[in-house]
Amino acid sequence: MPMKGRFPIRRTLQYLSQGDIIFKSSVKVMTVNYNTAGELSEGARKFVFFNIPQIQYKNPWVQIMLFRNMTPSPFLRFYLDSGEQVLVDVEDKTNKEITEHIKKILGKSKETLEKEEKERKKLSHPGTFGPKKYHLRECMCEIEGQVPCPAIVPLPKEMRGKYKTAMKNEA
Amino acid sequence: PAPSPAPSSALAAPLRPGPAPRPGFPQCPRPRPHYISHNAQHPSHAAIGRCRGASLPPRGAGGCAMLRALRRCCPRAAAGPGPGFGPGPGLWLVPSRGRKSREDPPAKSKASRLKLPPPVDPLELFVVTERYRQHRLVLSALRSEFRAEVKRKKQEALAGGEDAAEHVEEHRLLMAWNDAENARQRARREERLRKEEEERKRQKLEAEESKARLMEAFVKEKEKEVLQLQEEAKTFITPENLDARIEECLDNPRNYNFAIDKEGRIVKRTVLP
Numbered sequence: 001m002p003m004k005g006r007f008p009i010r011r012t013l014q015y016l017s018q019g020d021i022i023f024k025s026s027v028k029v030m031t032v033n034y035n036t037a038g039e040l041s042e043g044a045r046k047f048v049f050f051n052i053p054q055i056q057y058k059n060p061w062v063q064i065m066l067f068r069n070m071t072p073s074p075f076l077r078f079y080l081d082s083g084e085q086v087l088v089d090v091e092d093k094t095n096k097e098i099t100e101h102i103k104k105i106l107g108k109s110k111e112t113l114e115k116e117e118k119e120r121k122k123l124s125h126p127g128t129f130g131p132k133k134y135h136l137r138e139c140m141c142e143i144e145g146q147v148p149c150p151a152i153v154p155l156p157k158e159m160r161g162k163y164k165t166a167m168k169n170e171a
Numbered sequence: 172p173a174p175s176p177a178p179s180s181a182l183a184a185p186l187r188p189g190p191a192p193r194p195g196f197p198q199c200p201r202p203r204p205h206y207i208s209h210n211a212q213h214p215s216h217a218a219i220g221r222c223r224g225a226s227l228p229p230r231g232a233g234g235c236a237m238l239r240a241l242r243r244c245c246p247r248a249a250a251g252p253g254p255g256f257g258p259g260p261g262l263w264l265v266p267s268r269g270r271k272s273r274e275d276p277p278a279k280s281k282a283s284r285l286k287l288p289p290p291v292d293p294l295e296l297f298v299v300t301e302r303y304r305q306h307r308l309v310l311s312a313l314r315s316e317f318r319a320e321v322k323r324k325k326q327e328a329l330a331g332g333e334d335a336a337e338h339v340e341e342h343r344l345l346m347a348w349n350d351a352e353n354a355r356q357r358a359r360r361e362e363r364l365r366k367e368e369e370e371r372k373r374q375k376l377e378a379e380e381s382k383a384r385l386m387e388a389f390v391k392e393k394e395k396e397v398l399q400l401q402e403e404a405k406t407f408i409t410p411e412n413l414d415a416r417i418e419e420c421l422d423n424p425r426n427y428n429f430a431i432d433k434e435g436r437i438v439k440r441t442v443l444p
Contacts, residue, residue, distance in 0.1 A: 073360070086349060089356040092363075101352065105345045 010053050019054025021099060022108045023062055026080045030055075033067045034074040040091045044074035047095035078106060 002008075009015050023030075032052070034044035048066060056064055076088040076098070086106065090098050108116075129137040141149035147159075157163045331338055408416050428441040 084346075086346065087353065088349060089353045089360075091356065091360060093356075101349075105349045 007049070010050065016054055016057040019051070019058045020107075021051075021055050021058060021103050022113065023055075023059050023106055024108055026082065027059075027062055027078055027106055028081050029063045029065070029079040031065045031067065031077040031079070032074075033071050033077070034090075035069050035072075041074045043093045043095050043098060044090050047090070047098045051095055051099050076102065078102075 003011065005011065032044065032048055034048060035041040036045070052064060052066075056062070073089070073091045076090055078086040078088070080086065088098075088101060088105070090101075093101075124134065126136055129135050129139065129143065132138055137143055139149065140146050147155070327333075424443050426439065426441060426443050428439065430438040430440070432438070
Protein backbone atom coordinates (compact mmCIF):
# COMPACT_ATOMS: atom_id res chain seq x y z
CA MET A 1 0.00 0.00 0.00
CA PRO A 2 1.62 3.25 -1.12
CA MET A 3 1.77 6.28 1.14
CA LYS A 4 -1.17 8.65 1.49
CA GLY A 5 -1.41 12.27 0.50
CA ARG A 6 0.21 14.61 -1.92
CA PHE A 7 3.77 14.65 -0.61
CA PRO A 8 3.74 11.70 1.72
CA ILE A 9 7.43 12.10 2.39
CA ARG A 10 6.42 14.84 4.81
CA ARG A 11 5.04 12.14 7.03
CA THR A 12 8.22 10.11 7.32
CA LEU A 13 10.25 10.25 10.50
CA GLN A 14 13.44 10.79 8.56
CA TYR A 15 12.06 13.91 6.92
CA LEU A 16 10.66 15.23 10.17
CA SER A 17 13.85 14.70 12.09
CA GLN A 18 15.72 16.67 9.43
CA GLY A 19 14.08 19.87 10.61
CA ASP A 20 16.75 22.06 12.15
CA ILE A 21 14.70 24.75 13.84
CA ILE A 22 14.52 24.24 17.58
CA PHE A 23 12.94 27.27 19.21
CA LYS A 24 14.22 28.89 22.36
CA SER A 25 12.26 27.99 25.44
CA SER A 26 10.70 31.44 25.55
CA VAL A 27 8.72 30.90 22.33
CA LYS A 28 5.25 29.64 23.12
CA VAL A 29 2.99 30.31 20.13
CA MET A 30 3.67 30.67 16.45
CA THR A 31 1.00 32.13 14.17
CA VAL A 32 1.12 32.10 10.39
CA ASN A 33 -1.13 34.35 8.32
CA TYR A 34 -1.02 33.54 4.63
CA ASN A 35 -3.15 33.49 1.50
CA THR A 36 -4.11 30.50 -0.54
CA ALA A 37 -3.73 32.37 -3.82
CA GLY A 38 -1.29 34.92 -5.10
CA GLU A 39 2.31 34.91 -6.18
CA LEU A 40 3.51 36.80 -3.12
CA SER A 41 2.21 34.18 -0.68
CA GLU A 42 3.87 31.35 -2.55
CA GLY A 43 6.84 31.19 -0.19
CA ALA A 44 4.57 31.22 2.83
CA ARG A 45 2.41 28.49 1.37
CA LYS A 46 5.44 26.31 0.72
CA PHE A 47 6.67 27.02 4.22
CA VAL A 48 3.38 25.91 5.71
CA PHE A 49 3.25 22.85 3.54
CA PHE A 50 6.81 21.62 3.90
CA ASN A 51 8.48 23.13 6.91
CA ILE A 52 5.84 23.44 9.59
CA PRO A 53 5.60 19.65 10.16
CA GLN A 54 9.33 19.62 10.80
CA ILE A 55 9.10 22.53 13.19
CA GLN A 56 6.22 21.01 15.13
CA TYR A 57 8.03 17.71 15.36
CA LYS A 58 11.05 19.34 16.87
CA ASN A 59 9.02 21.67 19.10
CA PRO A 60 6.07 19.67 20.35
CA TRP A 61 5.22 22.21 23.06
CA VAL A 62 4.94 25.21 20.73
CA GLN A 63 1.41 25.97 19.58
CA ILE A 64 1.25 26.66 15.85
CA MET A 65 -1.81 28.30 14.33
CA LEU A 66 -2.52 28.96 10.67
CA PHE A 67 -4.82 31.70 9.39
CA ARG A 68 -5.79 31.70 5.73
CA ASN A 69 -6.96 34.64 3.60
CA MET A 70 -7.37 37.04 6.46
CA THR A 71 -4.80 39.64 5.56
CA PRO A 72 -3.60 40.90 2.19
CA SER A 73 0.03 40.08 2.89
CA PRO A 74 1.54 37.03 4.61
CA PHE A 75 3.43 37.23 7.89
CA LEU A 76 4.52 35.19 10.89
CA ARG A 77 3.98 36.22 14.47
CA PHE A 78 5.68 34.70 17.50
CA TYR A 79 4.40 35.11 21.01
CA LEU A 80 7.07 34.80 23.68
CA ASP A 81 6.47 34.06 27.32
CA SER A 82 7.45 37.58 28.30
CA GLY A 83 4.45 38.84 26.32
CA GLU A 84 6.62 40.12 23.53
CA GLN A 85 5.34 39.59 20.00
CA VAL A 86 7.78 39.18 17.16
CA LEU A 87 6.50 40.01 13.69
CA VAL A 88 8.18 38.54 10.64
CA ASP A 89 7.14 39.76 7.22
CA VAL A 90 7.40 36.94 4.70
CA GLU A 91 5.90 38.51 1.62
CA ASP A 92 7.83 37.69 -1.49
CA LYS A 93 10.25 35.32 0.26
CA THR A 94 10.96 31.68 -0.51
CA ASN A 95 10.32 29.11 2.18
CA LYS A 96 14.02 28.50 2.56
CA GLU A 97 14.59 32.18 3.30
CA ILE A 98 11.79 32.13 5.83
CA THR A 99 13.28 29.17 7.68
CA GLU A 100 16.71 30.78 7.70
CA HIS A 101 15.24 33.97 9.05
CA ILE A 102 13.36 32.45 11.96
CA LYS A 103 16.20 30.10 12.74
CA LYS A 104 18.41 33.13 13.10
CA ILE A 105 16.14 35.17 15.33
CA LEU A 106 14.42 32.58 17.47
CA GLY A 107 16.18 29.27 17.07
CA LYS A 108 18.59 27.75 19.54
CA SER A 109 22.12 28.22 18.41
CA LYS A 110 24.38 25.32 17.66
CA GLU A 111 26.43 25.96 20.80
CA THR A 112 23.34 25.81 22.98
CA LEU A 113 22.24 22.60 21.38
CA GLU A 114 25.65 21.04 21.82
CA LYS A 115 25.74 22.12 25.44
CA GLU A 116 22.35 20.56 26.06
CA GLU A 117 23.45 17.41 24.32
CA LYS A 118 26.48 17.18 26.57
CA GLU A 119 24.33 17.69 29.66
CA ARG A 120 22.03 14.92 28.53
CA LYS A 121 24.95 12.60 27.91
CA LYS A 122 26.29 13.27 31.39
CA LEU A 123 23.20 11.79 32.96
CA SER A 124 23.80 8.30 31.64
CA HIS A 125 27.02 6.36 31.54
CA PRO A 126 27.62 4.42 28.33
CA GLY A 127 29.63 1.79 30.15
CA THR A 128 26.84 0.48 32.32
CA PHE A 129 24.54 -2.25 31.16
CA GLY A 130 21.02 -3.16 32.07
CA PRO A 131 17.49 -2.76 30.70
CA LYS A 132 17.45 -1.60 27.12
CA LYS A 133 15.42 1.45 28.06
CA TYR A 134 18.18 2.99 30.11
CA HIS A 135 21.40 1.41 28.88
CA LEU A 136 23.10 0.60 25.65
CA ARG A 137 23.71 -3.06 26.38
CA GLU A 138 21.73 -5.52 28.39
CA CYS A 139 24.13 -8.26 29.28
CA MET A 140 27.86 -8.56 29.77
CA CYS A 141 27.93 -10.96 26.84
CA GLU A 142 27.14 -8.10 24.44
CA ILE A 143 30.26 -6.14 25.32
CA GLU A 144 33.23 -6.50 23.02
CA GLY A 145 36.04 -8.55 24.41
CA GLN A 146 33.86 -10.41 26.87
CA VAL A 147 32.73 -13.98 26.89
CA PRO A 148 30.03 -14.37 24.22
CA CYS A 149 26.54 -15.38 25.15
CA PRO A 150 26.45 -19.08 25.87
CA ALA A 151 23.07 -19.19 24.13
CA ILE A 152 24.83 -18.42 20.85
CA VAL A 153 28.31 -19.79 21.35
CA PRO A 154 28.61 -22.69 23.81
CA LEU A 155 31.12 -22.18 26.58
CA PRO A 156 34.26 -24.24 26.48
CA LYS A 157 34.11 -27.42 28.49
CA GLU A 158 36.44 -26.13 31.16
CA MET A 159 34.05 -23.29 32.10
CA ARG A 160 30.96 -25.40 32.39
CA GLY A 161 29.79 -26.50 35.78
CA LYS A 162 28.84 -30.00 34.78
CA TYR A 163 32.28 -30.66 33.38
CA LYS A 164 33.98 -29.20 36.42
CA THR A 165 31.94 -31.29 38.82
CA ALA A 166 32.48 -34.35 36.65
CA MET A 167 36.23 -33.75 36.84
CA LYS A 168 36.02 -33.23 40.55
CA ASN A 169 34.03 -36.41 41.02
CA GLU A 170 36.44 -38.28 38.85
CA ALA A 171 39.38 -37.09 40.86
CA PRO B 172 2.06 -0.91 88.55
CA ALA B 173 -0.63 1.32 87.09
CA PRO B 174 -1.91 0.15 83.73
CA SER B 175 -1.96 2.93 81.19
CA PRO B 176 -5.35 3.91 79.81
CA ALA B 177 -4.67 3.24 76.12
CA PRO B 178 -1.99 1.51 74.14
CA SER B 179 -1.07 4.55 72.08
CA SER B 180 -0.43 6.72 75.05
CA ALA B 181 1.74 3.97 76.43
CA LEU B 182 3.96 4.16 73.41
CA ALA B 183 3.91 7.92 73.17
CA ALA B 184 4.29 8.57 76.81
CA PRO B 185 7.78 9.04 78.09
CA LEU B 186 9.31 6.25 80.03
CA ARG B 187 8.08 6.15 83.52
CA PRO B 188 10.61 5.14 86.11
CA GLY B 189 9.05 1.95 87.42
CA PRO B 190 9.12 0.81 91.01
CA ALA B 191 12.34 -1.18 90.72
CA PRO B 192 14.49 -2.54 87.93
CA ARG B 193 13.84 -6.16 87.32
CA PRO B 194 16.61 -8.48 88.34
CA GLY B 195 18.78 -9.65 85.51
CA PHE B 196 18.14 -6.61 83.47
CA PRO B 197 20.69 -3.84 83.87
CA GLN B 198 19.44 -0.34 83.99
CA CYS B 199 18.98 0.74 80.40
CA PRO B 200 19.78 4.24 79.23
CA ARG B 201 16.77 6.23 78.30
CA PRO B 202 16.35 6.38 74.53
CA ARG B 203 16.42 9.95 73.40
CA PRO B 204 14.34 11.15 70.48
CA HIS B 205 17.10 11.87 68.05
CA TYR B 206 15.20 11.65 64.84
CA ILE B 207 11.75 11.68 63.39
CA SER B 208 11.51 8.76 61.08
CA HIS B 209 8.97 8.97 58.34
CA ASN B 210 9.39 5.38 57.29
CA ALA B 211 6.32 3.30 56.65
CA GLN B 212 5.20 1.13 59.48
CA HIS B 213 6.11 -2.51 59.33
CA PRO B 214 2.74 -4.25 58.85
CA SER B 215 3.56 -7.03 61.21
CA HIS B 216 3.88 -4.67 64.13
CA ALA B 217 0.29 -5.00 65.13
CA ALA B 218 0.69 -2.91 68.24
CA ILE B 219 1.46 0.06 66.05
CA GLY B 220 -1.20 -0.98 63.65
CA ARG B 221 -3.73 -0.87 66.43
CA CYS B 222 -3.22 2.83 66.89
CA ARG B 223 -5.07 3.44 63.71
CA GLY B 224 -7.16 6.28 64.86
CA ALA B 225 -4.57 7.89 67.06
CA SER B 226 -1.67 9.79 65.57
CA LEU B 227 1.44 7.69 65.32
CA PRO B 228 4.11 8.49 67.81
CA PRO B 229 6.94 10.50 66.33
CA ARG B 230 9.58 8.26 67.73
CA GLY B 231 9.88 4.61 67.93
CA ALA B 232 8.73 4.10 64.37
CA GLY B 233 12.15 3.22 63.02
CA GLY B 234 13.68 0.69 65.33
CA CYS B 235 10.29 -0.23 66.67
CA ALA B 236 11.04 -3.62 67.98
CA MET B 237 14.25 -2.65 69.62
CA LEU B 238 12.99 0.54 71.18
CA ARG B 239 9.86 -1.10 72.37
CA ALA B 240 11.99 -3.82 73.82
CA LEU B 241 14.15 -1.20 75.40
CA ARG B 242 11.14 0.42 76.92
CA ARG B 243 10.08 -2.92 78.23
CA CYS B 244 13.50 -3.11 79.80
CA CYS B 245 12.35 -0.54 82.25
CA PRO B 246 9.96 -2.18 84.54
CA ARG B 247 6.36 -1.29 84.22
CA ALA B 248 3.32 -3.42 84.41
CA ALA B 249 5.25 -5.35 81.84
CA ALA B 250 4.76 -8.54 83.72
CA GLY B 251 2.03 -8.73 81.17
CA PRO B 252 -1.63 -9.01 81.51
CA GLY B 253 -2.76 -11.70 83.79
CA PRO B 254 -4.50 -14.64 82.39
CA GLY B 255 -7.88 -13.68 81.27
CA PHE B 256 -7.18 -10.04 81.99
CA GLY B 257 -7.44 -9.07 78.39
CA PRO B 258 -5.02 -6.92 76.47
CA GLY B 259 -2.34 -5.25 78.56
CA PRO B 260 -0.63 -1.96 78.04
CA GLY B 261 0.87 -1.79 74.61
CA LEU B 262 -0.06 -5.32 73.78
CA TRP B 263 -3.07 -6.61 72.06
CA LEU B 264 -3.66 -10.22 71.28
CA VAL B 265 -3.71 -10.45 67.55
CA PRO B 266 -6.14 -12.92 66.12
CA SER B 267 -4.21 -14.76 63.43
CA ARG B 268 -5.86 -15.36 60.11
CA GLY B 269 -5.76 -18.56 58.16
CA ARG B 270 -8.72 -20.75 58.96
CA LYS B 271 -10.63 -18.20 60.98
CA SER B 272 -11.93 -14.82 59.81
CA ARG B 273 -11.39 -11.60 61.71
CA GLU B 274 -14.58 -11.72 63.73
CA ASP B 275 -13.88 -15.20 65.13
CA PRO B 276 -12.56 -15.10 68.67
CA PRO B 277 -9.27 -16.71 69.55
CA ALA B 278 -9.36 -20.25 70.85
CA LYS B 279 -9.84 -20.95 74.53
CA SER B 280 -6.43 -22.59 74.67
CA LYS B 281 -4.92 -19.25 73.75
CA ALA B 282 -6.61 -17.37 76.58
CA SER B 283 -3.58 -17.57 78.80
CA ARG B 284 -1.10 -17.05 76.00
CA LEU B 285 1.36 -14.37 76.73
CA LYS B 286 3.48 -13.37 73.83
CA LEU B 287 6.70 -11.83 74.91
CA PRO B 288 9.02 -9.98 72.60
CA PRO B 289 12.45 -11.38 71.96
CA PRO B 290 14.94 -10.64 74.70
CA VAL B 291 17.17 -7.66 74.26
CA ASP B 292 20.82 -7.25 75.07
CA PRO B 293 21.00 -3.68 76.28
CA LEU B 294 24.67 -3.19 75.51
CA GLU B 295 24.20 -4.44 71.99
CA LEU B 296 21.08 -2.35 71.71
CA PHE B 297 22.96 0.72 72.81
CA VAL B 298 25.73 0.13 70.32
CA VAL B 299 23.31 -0.58 67.54
CA THR B 300 21.15 2.43 68.23
CA GLU B 301 24.21 4.61 68.31
CA ARG B 302 25.33 3.27 64.96
CA TYR B 303 21.89 3.69 63.51
CA ARG B 304 21.80 7.24 64.75
CA GLN B 305 25.05 8.07 63.04
CA HIS B 306 24.04 6.29 59.86
CA ARG B 307 20.74 8.10 59.71
CA LEU B 308 22.44 11.36 60.46
CA VAL B 309 24.76 10.91 57.53
CA LEU B 310 21.96 9.79 55.24
CA SER B 311 19.68 12.64 56.07
CA ALA B 312 22.58 15.04 55.62
CA LEU B 313 23.22 13.57 52.19
CA ARG B 314 19.58 13.76 51.30
CA SER B 315 19.26 17.38 52.29
CA GLU B 316 22.46 18.09 50.40
CA PHE B 317 21.03 16.55 47.23
CA ARG B 318 17.75 18.34 47.70
CA ALA B 319 19.54 21.64 48.02
CA GLU B 320 21.56 20.88 44.89
CA VAL B 321 18.49 20.05 42.86
CA LYS B 322 16.76 23.15 44.08
CA ARG B 323 19.78 25.24 43.21
CA LYS B 324 19.94 23.76 39.73
CA LYS B 325 16.28 24.42 39.15
CA GLN B 326 16.57 28.00 40.25
CA GLU B 327 19.59 28.46 38.07
CA ALA B 328 17.74 27.09 35.08
CA LEU B 329 14.81 29.38 35.86
CA ALA B 330 17.05 32.40 36.09
CA GLY B 331 18.33 31.51 32.63
CA GLY B 332 21.83 30.44 33.39
CA GLU B 333 24.83 32.47 34.38
CA ASP B 334 24.79 34.42 31.11
CA ALA B 335 21.24 35.69 31.42
CA ALA B 336 22.26 39.23 30.65
CA GLU B 337 24.11 38.03 27.61
CA HIS B 338 21.03 36.20 26.41
CA VAL B 339 18.90 39.29 26.84
CA GLU B 340 21.41 41.33 24.91
CA GLU B 341 21.57 38.77 22.16
CA HIS B 342 17.80 38.65 21.98
CA ARG B 343 17.65 42.42 21.71
CA LEU B 344 20.14 42.39 18.86
CA LEU B 345 18.25 39.71 17.01
CA MET B 346 14.99 41.58 17.41
CA ALA B 347 16.67 44.71 16.09
CA TRP B 348 17.93 42.75 13.12
CA ASN B 349 14.45 41.37 12.58
CA ASP B 350 13.01 44.87 12.65
CA ALA B 351 15.60 46.00 10.14
CA GLU B 352 14.70 43.08 7.94
CA ASN B 353 11.03 43.96 8.21
CA ALA B 354 11.82 47.56 7.31
CA ARG B 355 13.76 46.37 4.27
CA GLN B 356 10.85 44.18 3.30
CA ARG B 357 8.51 47.11 3.72
CA ALA B 358 10.70 49.26 1.51
CA ARG B 359 10.74 46.54 -1.10
CA ARG B 360 7.00 46.20 -0.90
CA GLU B 361 6.42 49.91 -1.25
CA GLU B 362 8.76 49.96 -4.19
CA ARG B 363 6.86 47.14 -5.77
CA LEU B 364 3.52 48.79 -5.15
CA ARG B 365 4.78 52.03 -6.58
CA LYS B 366 6.02 50.25 -9.67
CA GLU B 367 2.74 48.47 -10.06
CA GLU B 368 0.89 51.76 -9.75
CA GLU B 369 3.07 53.30 -12.42
CA GLU B 370 2.60 50.33 -14.64
CA ARG B 371 -1.14 50.58 -14.26
CA LYS B 372 -1.12 54.28 -15.11
CA ARG B 373 1.03 53.67 -18.11
CA GLN B 374 -1.24 50.94 -19.29
CA LYS B 375 -4.25 53.13 -18.90
CA LEU B 376 -2.64 55.94 -20.83
CA GLU B 377 -1.60 53.62 -23.59
CA ALA B 378 -5.07 52.21 -23.82
CA GLU B 379 -6.51 55.65 -24.13
CA GLU B 380 -4.02 56.59 -26.75
CA SER B 381 -4.69 53.57 -28.84
CA LYS B 382 -8.37 54.11 -28.53
CA ALA B 383 -7.97 57.68 -29.67
CA ARG B 384 -5.89 56.54 -32.55
CA LEU B 385 -8.47 54.01 -33.57
CA MET B 386 -11.15 56.64 -33.39
CA GLU B 387 -9.09 58.93 -35.52
CA ALA B 388 -8.47 56.31 -38.13
CA PHE B 389 -12.11 55.50 -38.25
CA VAL B 390 -13.05 59.11 -38.64
CA LYS B 391 -10.54 59.53 -41.43
CA GLU B 392 -11.91 56.52 -43.24
CA LYS B 393 -15.35 57.88 -43.03
CA GLU B 394 -14.20 61.28 -44.31
CA LYS B 395 -12.54 59.65 -47.26
CA GLU B 396 -15.65 57.80 -48.12
CA VAL B 397 -17.68 60.91 -47.91
CA LEU B 398 -15.33 62.74 -50.24
CA GLN B 399 -15.35 59.91 -52.69
CA LEU B 400 -19.09 59.88 -52.68
CA GLN B 401 -19.11 63.57 -53.30
CA GLU B 402 -16.83 63.04 -56.25
CA GLU B 403 -19.05 60.36 -57.64
CA ALA B 404 -22.08 62.46 -57.08
CA LYS B 405 -20.83 64.77 -59.86
CA THR B 406 -21.34 62.02 -62.43
CA PHE B 407 -24.73 60.97 -61.16
CA ILE B 408 -27.65 61.00 -63.46
CA THR B 409 -30.33 63.21 -61.96
CA PRO B 410 -33.75 63.97 -63.37
CA GLU B 411 -32.44 67.39 -64.46
CA ASN B 412 -29.66 66.16 -66.67
CA LEU B 413 -31.42 63.03 -67.68
CA ASP B 414 -32.30 64.23 -71.10
CA ALA B 415 -28.88 65.69 -71.67
CA ARG B 416 -27.21 62.51 -70.68
CA ILE B 417 -29.44 60.43 -72.88
CA GLU B 418 -28.66 62.70 -75.79
CA GLU B 419 -25.03 62.40 -74.94
CA CYS B 420 -25.18 58.62 -74.84
CA LEU B 421 -26.99 58.44 -78.11
CA ASP B 422 -24.55 60.80 -79.69
CA ASN B 423 -21.50 58.83 -78.56
CA PRO B 424 -22.08 55.19 -79.12
CA ARG B 425 -19.55 53.08 -77.37
CA ASN B 426 -18.33 49.87 -78.88
CA TYR B 427 -17.76 47.19 -76.32
CA ASN B 428 -17.00 44.45 -78.83
CA PHE B 429 -13.60 42.91 -78.89
CA ALA B 430 -11.90 39.74 -79.86
CA ILE B 431 -9.28 37.86 -77.93
CA ASP B 432 -7.01 35.10 -79.00
CA LYS B 433 -5.35 32.40 -77.03
CA GLU B 434 -2.33 34.57 -76.36
CA GLY B 435 -4.50 37.18 -74.72
CA ARG B 436 -4.23 39.85 -77.40
CA ILE B 437 -7.31 41.98 -77.55
CA VAL B 438 -8.52 43.10 -80.94
CA LYS B 439 -11.16 45.78 -81.31
CA ARG B 440 -11.99 45.86 -85.02
CA THR B 441 -15.71 45.63 -85.16
CA VAL B 442 -17.47 48.65 -86.43
CA LEU B 443 -20.75 49.86 -85.05
CA PRO B 444 -23.50 50.20 -87.65
